[in-house]
Amino acid sequence: MFSNRKSFQHxxxxxxxxxxxxxxxxxxxxxQYHTLGNMVREYISSNWxxxxxxxxxTHSKQVYYLSIEFLLGRLLGQNLTNLGIREVVEAGLxxxxxxxxxxxxxxxxxxxxxxxxxxxxxxxxxxxxxxxLPGHGYGIRYxxxxxxxxxxxxxxxxxxxxxxxxxxxxxxxxxxxxxEIRFWGDIEAYQDQDGYWRYRHRNGETIAAVPYDIPIIGYxxxxxxxLRLWNAEPSPFPVHKNSMDYKRETEAVxxxxxxxxxxxxxxxLRLKQQYFLVSASLQSIIENHRKTYGTLSNLHEKVxxxxxxxxxxxAIPELMRALLDEELLDWDTAWNITSQTISYTNHTTLxxxxxxxxxxxxxxxxxxxxxxxxxxxxRFCKELWEQYPGDWExxxxxxxxxxxxxxxxxxxxxxxxxxxxxxxxxxEILKKREMADFYQIYPxxxxxKTNGIAHRRWLLKANPQLSSLxxxxxxEQWVHEPEQLIKLKPFSFDRSFQQNLKKVKQERKTILSNIxxxxxxxxxxxHSIFDVHVKRLHAYKRQLLNxxxxxxxxxxxxxxxxxxxxxxxxxxxxxxxxxxxxxKKIIKLINSVAEKVNNDPKTSSILxxxxxxxxxxxxAENIFPASDISEQISTASKEASGTGNMKFMMNGALTIGxxxxxxxxxxxxxxxxxxxxxxxxxxxxxxxxxxxGYRSFDYYYHDNRIKQVLEQLVNGFFPNSFDIFEPxxxxxxxxxxxxxxxxxxxSYVHAQEQVNNTYQNEDKWLQMSSLNIAHxxxxxxxxxxxxxxxxxxxxxxxxxxx
Numbered sequence: 001m002f003s004n005r006k007s008f009q010h011x012x013x014x015x016x017x018x019x020x021x022x023x024x025x026x027x028x029x030x031x032q033y034h035t036l037g038n039m040v041r042e043y044i045s046s047n048w049x050x051x052x053x054x055x056x057x058t059h060s061k062q063v064y065y066l067s068i069e070f071l072l073g074r075l076l077g078q079n080l081t082n083l084g085i086r087e088v089v090e091a092g093l094x095x096x097x098x099x100x101x102x103x104x105x106x107x108x109x110x111x112x113x114x115x116x117x118x119x120x121x122x123x124x125x126x127x128x129x130x131x132x133l134p135g136h137g138y139g140i141r142y143x144x145x146x147x148x149x150x151x152x153x154x155x156x157x158x159x160x161x162x163x164x165x166x167x168x169x170x171x172x173x174x175x176x177x178x179x180e181i182r183f184w185g186d187i188e189a190y191q192d193q194d195g196y197w198r199y200r201h202r203n204g205e206t207i208a209a210v211p212y213d214i215p216i217i218g219y220x221x222x223x224x225x226x227l228r229l230w231n232a233e234p235s236p237f238p239v240h241k242n243s244m245d246y247k248r249e250t251e252a253v254x255x256x257x258x259x260x261x262x263x264x265x266x267x268x269l270r271l272k273q274q275y276f277l278v279s280a281s282l283q284s285i286i287e288n289h290r291k292t293y294g295t296l297s298n299l300h301e302k303v304x305x306x307x308x309x310x311x312x313x314x315a316i317p318e319l320m321r322a323l324l325d326e327e328l329l330d331w332d333t334a335w336n337i338t339s340q341t342i343s344y345t346n347h348t349t350l351x352x353x354x355x356x357x358x359x360x361x362x363x364x365x366x367x368x369x370x371x372x373x374x375x376x377x378x379r380f381c382k383e384l385w386e387q388y389p390g391d392w393e394x395x396x397x398x399x400x401x402x403x404x405x406x407x408x409x410x411x412x413x414x415x416x417x418x419x420x421x422x423x424x425x426x427x428e429i430l431k432k433r434e435m436a437d438f439y440q441i442y443p444x445x446x447x448x449k450t451n452g453i454a455h456r457r458w459l460l461k462a463n464p465q466l467s468s469l470x471x472x473x474x475x476e477q478w479v480h481e482p483e484q485l486i487k488l489k490p491f492s493f494d495r496s497f498q499q500n501l502k503k504v505k506q507e508r509k510t511i512l513s514n515i516x517x518x519x520x521x522x523x524x525x526x527h528s529i530f531d532v533h534v535k536r537l538h539a540y541k542r543q544l545l546n547x548x549x550x551x552x553x554x555x556x557x558x559x560x561x562x563x564x565x566x567x568x569x570x571x572x573x574x575x576x577x578x579x580x581x582x583x584k585k586i587i588k589l590i591n592s593v594a595e596k597v598n599n600d601p602k603t604s605s606i607l608x609x610x611x612x613x614x615x616x617x618x619x620a621e622n623i624f625p626a627s628d629i630s631e632q633i634s635t636a637s638k639e640a641s642g643t644g645n646m647k648f649m650m651n652g653a654l655t656i657g658x659x660x661x662x663x664x665x666x667x668x669x670x671x672x673x674x675x676x677x678x679x680x681x682x683x684x685x686x687x688x689x690x691x692x693g694y695r696s697f698d699y700y701y702h703d704n705r706i707k708q709v710l711e712q713l714v715n716g717f718f719p720n721s722f723d724i725f726e727p728x729x730x731x732x733x734x735x736x737x738x739x740x741x742x743x744x745x746x747s748y749v750h751a752q753e754q755v756n757n758t759y760q761n762e763d764k765w766l767q768m769s770s771l772n773i774a775h776x777x778x779x780x781x782x783x784x785x786x787x788x789x790x791x792x793x794x795x796x797x798x799x800x801x802x
Contacts, residue, residue, distance in 0.1 A: 001039060001042075001043055002039075002043060002083070002085040002088050002089065003088075004088065005088055005091050005092040005095070006092075008088055008089060008092040009092045009095065009096060011039065012035060012036065012039065012092065012093075012096075013096075015035050015038065015039060016031060016032065016035040019031075019034075019035060019038070020035075024096070029098075029102060029103060029106055030106055030166055032098060032103055032106075033076070033103045033104075033106040033107060033169070034166070034167065034169050036076065036089070036103060037076060037107075037169025037170060038169055040076070040079050040080065040083070041169065041170060041172075041215065043083070043085075044079075044083070044215055044217055044224050047222045047223070047224045048215050048224040048226075050222070051222070051223050051224045051225065051798075052226070054798060055134045055798070056292050058798075059292070059293075059302065060134045060795075060796060060798070061134070061301070061302050061303070061304065061793070061794060061795055061796065062134045062135070062136065062302065062303055062304070063128070063133070063134065063135040063136070063303075063304040063305075063306060063788075063789075063793045063795060064135075064136055064137075064138055064281065064285055064303065064304070064305050064306070065121060065124060065125070065128075065135060065136065065137045065138070065306050065308060066137075066138050066139075066277065066278060066281055066305065066306065066307050066308060066312035066315060067117070067118065067121040067137065067138075067139055067308035067309075067311070067312065068117075068139065068140065068257070068273070068274065068277065068308070068309070068311035068312065069112060069113035069114060069117050069118025069121060069139070069257065069308075070110075070112045070113055070118055070121045070122050070125070070137055070139045070227060070229075071110075071112060071113025071114070071115070071118030071119040071121070071122050071617060072109075072110040072112060072113075072122045072214075072227075072617070073109055073110070073119075073122070073457070073616070073617025073618055073620075073621070074104060074107040074108075074109060074110075074617070074618050075107070075110075075170050075214075076103070076104050076107050076169075077104050077461055078126075078217075078456075078457060078461055079217050081219075081456070081460065081461050082130075082217045082218065082219045082220065082456070083217060083220075084220055086100075107169075108162075108163040108165075108166075109163065109616045109617050109618050110145075110163055110168070111142055111144060111145020111146060111161040111163040111164075111257070112139060112140075112141075112142055112145060112229070112257070113145075113146070113257070114146050114257060114258065114536060114575070115535065115536035115575075116347075116535070116536070116641075116642065116643050116644070117308065117309060117347055119617065119643060120308075120422075120451055120643055120781075121137065121139075121308055122454070123452065123453050123454035123457065123643070123781040124781055124784070124785055125137050125216045125225065125227060126216070126218075126219075126454040126456065126457060126781065127452070127454060127780075127781040127782045127784070127785040128216070128225055128785055129216045129217060129218035129219075129221070129223050129224065129225045130218040130219040130220075130221060130223075130456065130782065131218075131782060131785060131786065131789075131797055132218065132221055132223045132797040132798040133785065133789055133795050133797050133798075134225070134795060134798065135225060135785075135793075135795070136216075136225050136226045136227065136228065137216070137225075137226075137227040137228065138227075138228050138229075138230070138277065138280075138281035138284070139227065139228075139229050139230070139277065140229060140230055140231075140253075140254050140257075140273060140276070140277055141171075141212050141229035141230060141231045141254055142254055142255065142256060142257045143164060143251075143254060143255045143256075144160040144161045144162070144163075144255055144256050145161040145163055145256070145257050146161060146256070146257045146258065146575065147159060147160065147161055147256075147575070147578065148160065148161045148162070148614055149575050149613050149614040149615070150613060150614070151587075151591060151611060151613045154587075154588045154591030154592055154595070155584065155587070155588050155591075156575070156576055156584050156587045156588075158578050160256075168212075168214075170214045170215065171212040171213065171214050171229070172212065172213045172214075173210065173211075173212050174210070174211045174212070174213055175210055177211050177284065177287075178208050178209060178210040178211065178233075179208070179209050179279075179280050179283040179284065180206045180207070180208055180209070180235055181206065181207050181208075181209055181275070181276050181279045181280060182201050182204040182205070182206050183204060183205050183206075183207070183272060183275070183365055183366065184203075184204050184205045184364065184365060184367075185201055185202055185203040185204025185205065185367060186201075186202055186203055186367060187199050187200070187201060187202070187367050187368050187371060188200040188202050192328075196328075196330075198325065198328070199324075199325055199368060199371070201367070201368055205238050205241070205246070206235040206236065206238075207232055207233070207234065207235050207250045207253065207276070208232070208233045208234065208235040209230040209231070209232060209233075209276060209279070209280035209283075210230065210231045210233050211228050211229070211230055211231075211280075211284065212228070212229045212230075212231060213226050213227070213228050213229075214226070214227040214228075214229065215227075219456050219479070219480075220480075223798060228281070228284065230254065230276065230277065230280045230281070231254050232250055232251060232252075232253035232254040232276060233250065233251070234246065234247050234250050234251075235250075252269060253269070253272050253273055253276050254273075254276070258270070258577065259273075260578055260579050261579075262579045264361060267357070267358070267361055268361055268365060271357060271361065271362065271365060271366070272365065274311050274312065274313075274314055275314050275318070275365075275366055275369065277311075277312060278312050278314045278315040278318050279314075279318050281312075281315070282305075282315060282318050282319055282322060283322075285303060285305065286299075286322055289302065289303055296322075296323060296327050296329075296337065297333075297337070299337050299341055300336075300337050300338075300340035300341040303341055304341065304343065304792070304793040304794070304795070305319075305341050305342045305343070306342075306343050306344075306345065306788075306792075306793070307342060307343070307344050307345070307412065307416070308345055308347075309345060309346070309347045309348075310346075310354060310355045310408040310409050310412060311355070313344070313355075313408045313409075313411050313412045313415075314366075314369060314408075315342055316338060316342055316376075316411055316412070316415035316416070317369045317372040317373050317376065317411075317415075318369065319337075319338045319341065319342065320334050320335065320338050320372050320376075321368055321369065321372055323337060323338065324372070325368070331375070335376075338415060339415055339416070339417055340417050341417075342415060342416050342417065343416050343417060343418040343419070343420075343792050343793070344412040344413070344416040344418070344419050344420075345419075345420050345421075345422065345449070346409070346412075346419065346420070346421055346422075346426075346430060346435075346640070347422060347640050347641075348640055349426065349429050349430070349433075349434050349637060349638060349640060350540065350638065351434070354407070354408070354409040355407075355408040355409070356405040356406065356407050356408065357405065357406045357408065358404060358405060358406075359401065359404050359405065359406060360404065362406050370406075373400060373401065373406060373411065374401065376400060376411070376414065376415065377399060377400040377401045380398075380399075380400060380414050381395055381399055384398060384441075387441065394437060397437060398410065398437050398438065400414060409435075410438075413435065413438045413442065413445070414438075416445065417445065418445055418447060418791075418792045419435075419438075419442075419445045419446050419447075420446070420447050420448060420449045420792070421446075421448050421449075421640065422448075422449060422450065422451045422640050422641035422661075422662075423448070423450050423451065423640060423641035423642075423661045423662045423664065423665060424448055424450060424664060424665060425637075425659075425660070425661065425664045425682060426448075426639075426640045426641060426661060427446065427447070427448035429637060429682065429686075430446070431446055433686065447791060447792070449784055449787050449788055449791075449792075450641065450662060450665055450779075450784065451641040451642075451643050451646070451662060451779075451781075451784060452643075452646065452779050452780050452781035452782065452783055452784035452785070453643050453646045453647055453650070453779060453780065453781055454780075454781050455479075455482045455650060455776075455777070455780045455781075455782070456479065457621075458621075458624060458647045458650060458651070459650050459651065460479055461621070462620075462621035462622075462624060462625055462651075463504075463508065463624070463625035463651055465504045465507055465508060465625070466501075466504050466508075466625065466651065466652065466773075467479075469497075469500050469501065469504055470485070470488065470773070473488060473491055473497060474487040474488055474491075475487075478777065481777075482776075482777035482780035482782060482783070483777040483778065483780075483783070484777065485773060485774055485775075485776060485777035486774050486775065486777060487774075488770060488773055488774035489770075489771065489774040489775075491770060492766075492767050492770030492771045492774060493767060495763075497770065498762075498763065498766035498767065498770065499766075501652065501766055501769060501770060502762070502766055505625075505626070505628070505652060505769075506526070506527075508622075508625040508626040509526040509527075509530055509626045510526045511622060511625075511626065512526075512530070512571075512622050512623060512625075512626035513526040515612075515619075515622055516571075516610055516612070519612060519613070520610060520612070522598060522608065522610060524569045524608050524610065525567050525569065525605070525608070527567070528566070528567035528568055528569045528608070529566055529567070529568045529569065529628045529629060529755070529756075529759050530569050530571060530626055530627050530628045530629070531568055531569065531570050531571065531627075531628065531629040531631065531755075532571045532572075532623060532626075532627040532628075532629065532630060532631060532648070532653070533546050533570070533571070533572050533573075533574075533631035533633075534571070534572065534573035534574065534612075534615055534620065534623055534644065535573075535574060535642075535644050536574060536575065537574035537575060537576040537577075537580070537583040537584075537586060537587060538580075538583060539582060539583065539586075539731075539738065539739055540634055540635050540638040540639070540739050541633075541634050541639070542633050542634055542635060542739060542741060542744075543572065543574060543586055543590065544586050544589075544728065544741055545633055545741045545744065545745065545748055546570070546572075546631055546633065547570075547572075547586070547589055547590050547593055547609075548706075548709050548710075548741070548745065549745070549748060549749060549752060550570050550593055550597070550607070550609055551593055551709040551712060552705050552708075552709055552749065553565065553568070553607060554593070554596070554597050554600075554603055554607060555705075555708060555709070557602065557603045557606060557607060558600075558602060558603065564606075565606065565607075565756050566756055566759055566760055567605070567606050567607070568606070568607055568608070568756075569608045569609075569610060570607075570608070570609045570610070571610045571612065571623065571627075572590050572609070572610065572611045572612070573611070573612040573613075573615030573619065573620075573623065574587065574615055575614075575615060581727075582727060582728075582731065585724065585725065585727055585728055586728065587611070588724060588725075589713075589725055589728060590609065590611050591611050592718045592721060592725075593609055594608075594609035594610065594611060596717075596718065597609050620647070624644075624647045624648055624650075624651045624653070625651045627648055627651065627653040628653055628654065628759070629653060629654055629655075629656055629755060630644070630645060630648030630649065630653040630654065630655045630656065630657070631656060631657070632644070632645045632648075632655050632656070632657030632658070632660075632661075632663050633656065633657055633658060633678075633679070633744075633748065634657075634658060634660050634661065635658070635660070635680070635685060635739040635740055635744075636658045636659055636660040636679060636680050636681050636682040636684070636685050637660065637682035637685045637686055638660065638685075638739070639660045639661035639663075640661055641661045641662045642660075642661045642662050642663070643662075645657065645661070645662055645663055645666060646662065646666070646776065646779035649666060649670070649772045649773070649775075649776045649779065650772075650773060650776040650779065651773075652769040652770070652772060652773050653769070653772070654674070654675055654676065654755075654765075654768055654769060654772060655675040655676065655772075656675070656676040656678070656748075656751055656752065656755060657675065657676070657677065657678075658677070658678065658679040658680070658681075658744070659677060659679075659681050659682065660682065662779070663675075663677075665778075665779075666779070669775040669776075669778055669779075670771055670772050670775040671771075674768045674771050674772060675772075676751040676752075676754055676755055677751070678744065678747040678748050678750065678751040679740075679743075679744035679747050679748065680740055680743060680744060685740065688740070694736065694737070694740065694743065695736065696732055696733055696736050696737035696742045696743070697733060699742040699743060699745065700732075700733060700742065703742075703745070703746060705745070705746075705749070706742055706745055710729055710732060710733070713725040713726070713728055713729045714726055714729050
């Protein structure tokens with residue numbers, strides 16, 4: 001159907017009329033989008049089927065990637081590119097008077113993620129399919145996802161995300177493969193005829209998990225893997241409960257990503273979501289495996305289950321439950337299979353992000369799972385006692401259950417055969433500090449897998465102008481082998497290439513300027529420096545440091561008549577968790593600064609501040625290609641890796657950042673002279689945390705720049721702000737500045753001055769930009785997935801047809 005333009009047009013018109021019962025002239029652009037999406041899904045269906053059949057018939061080892069988030073973004077453009085049919089479709093639609101880009105705009109961003117965690121999972125699925133590796137995703141089909149962000153009077157307002165309002169063109173409902181999930185109830189123990197203790201779950205509450213499958217299409221291959229998303233639906237209604245309450249509680253399980261957990265009901269719902277995901281996924285995995293092999297005794301040899309952060313850690317006791325209660329294996333055999341099947345990626349060094357669940361909530365909701373975790377804990381503590389006799393403090397510190405809490409990271413460390421960090425410095429911090437006790441007894445479990453990004457999404461699709469320039473300059477092999485981008489290095493000194501690169505960047509900045517105007521009504525100078533800070537809003541990511549620096553620049557421009565800088569546009573995009581009130585204050589501060597700066601006739605031609613609401617994948621695809629400066633300014637030791645830093649680098653932006661996360665490896669690749677480093681190093685932050693000695697008031701009293709901007713938070717500088725920013729002021733002074741914003745302020749100002757000076761040396765700037773692109777190939781998720789495949793999962797790529 002996509003063999004040529006005429007064939008495509010004929011089938012497109014026929015399908016549109018048959019599906020919607022209306023003529024082409026009467027059809028809406030929404031009708032046209034769904035028709036095209038359904039055509040693409042139908043087109044790849046034979047490859048989708050044959051991929052599954054080939055993987056079964058060849059007995060290929062499979063990896064199943066369990067993640068609470070999959071931030072897919074829009075799929076139409078990506079799929080057309082991967083299938084190599086974009087030009088045919090674009091030309092065919094054009095003759096019909098339709099712009100393909102208009103149709104692409106009709107696709108909502110799938111509301112299945114929040115930030116880097118979910119986007120990483122999506123990039124990994126892309127690379128698995130493109131490399132021909134048998135790897136599939138399992139997640140939850142959130143009806144409303146995270147939330148739609150609106151900015152009203154500078155404040156973040158959350159609205160339900162309606163990404164499923166018009167259906168999802170890519171999913172296929174598989175009602176016949178629904179499974180049941182049990183909560184609550186009690187556990188009955190009994191002895192079987194051989195004298196073994198067995199357990200029955202009685203009087204529980206059951207809900208159905210219904211799968212929706214989405215094809216994951218490899219780039220120019222015949223491989224189509226699967227992302228399976230589970231939808232929570234009522235099962236047989238419980239007799240002891242009001243039917244409407246049961247229906248409402250059931251549907252809530254797959255309604256929102258990260259429900260508010262500031263109260264017990266929210267905590268219970270989050271825990272329900274996590275068990276719902278792992279129980280449904282494991283039932284599906286086990287059923288598929290049993291159909292192929294007839295036994296689970298070889299599960300660990302043919303299946304790798306990877307848990308993305310702590311949210312799916314209940315896969316460990318759930319697999320034990322299946323092996324003990326359904327397969328009737330003994331404990332040691334079941335544990336041997338489980339602990340050789342499951343691997344775990346840690347994504348944080350922040351202790352508050354390592355999930356812990358109160359036993360008072362956990363035990364009633366998941367009674368059998370709690371019993372199994374208790375047994376795992378007792379056996380583990382016994383092993384610790386044998387290794388460290390009498391060291392009660394160590395055993396208490398490492399226990400999976402202690403002080404009324406179930407520690408999910410500890411469960412993951414004990415029950416997984418491999419544990420990895422996501423950047424070199426992150427992994428070293430895990431081994432030496434956060435998880436040092438576990439590293440001492442399990443040194444062979446720990447390894448590093450530095451994150452990567454799907455370069456076909458973030459360069460080939462998001463920046464066709466730069467992609468074309470790269471192909472013209474070094475050939476097209478970089479699309480399949482991103483490390484080939486290093487061939488660009490000699491051209492970084494070539495004047496002709498530099499000018500072409502400048503032209504590409506200017507075109508993308510103009511595109512983003514138009515988007516900014518459409519969304520905010522603000523006109524920005526597309527020849528100014530686009531300084532961009534887009535990521536999840538958290539105190540350690542230090543959007544606050546950035547906006548305090550903007551306030552400092554504004555003050556200098558107002559007060560010093562001879563002070564000048566190259567025009568600068570500071571662009572922010574971020575969502576704050578609904579219950580994270582401090583982060584929401586920072587969003588309000590950014591917008592208050594924007595209102596002040598943008599409306600001041602003395603500064604508005606030089607300085608602009610933009611907050612783009614509802615930051616998401618489709619918006620990011622327009623932001624990264626247009627950026628000059630990439631803000632990666634987290635407190636050193638706090639960011640596990642980051643992947644935005646890689647997307648910016650690949651699109652030619654220069655990094656201003658701390659030596660944190662993958663910034664360290666970006667520096668190793670491109671050289672410190674081709675980025676702007678500042679601030680405390682990780683070991684200095686760790687020293688402060690362990691030994692003290694930091695006093696934020698010292699910086700307040702000894703740096704008039706800091707004193708001025710902090711006083712402006714509370715002295716009426718912002719009209720009608722009252723006491724809105726007092727919590728920020730207090731956090732920096734009264735609470736001693738947990739993330740060392742004031743300590744790094746002077747260093748950050750100096751680095752920004754270097755940015756300003758270098759940008760005015762056009763040849764130097766373009767040379768640095770070119771070198772960043774040339775060295776970015778290492779940060780493709782193809783490399784990351786290849787390392788996972790070889791070192792952890794032991795997968796074998798399929799024979800692919802390109």
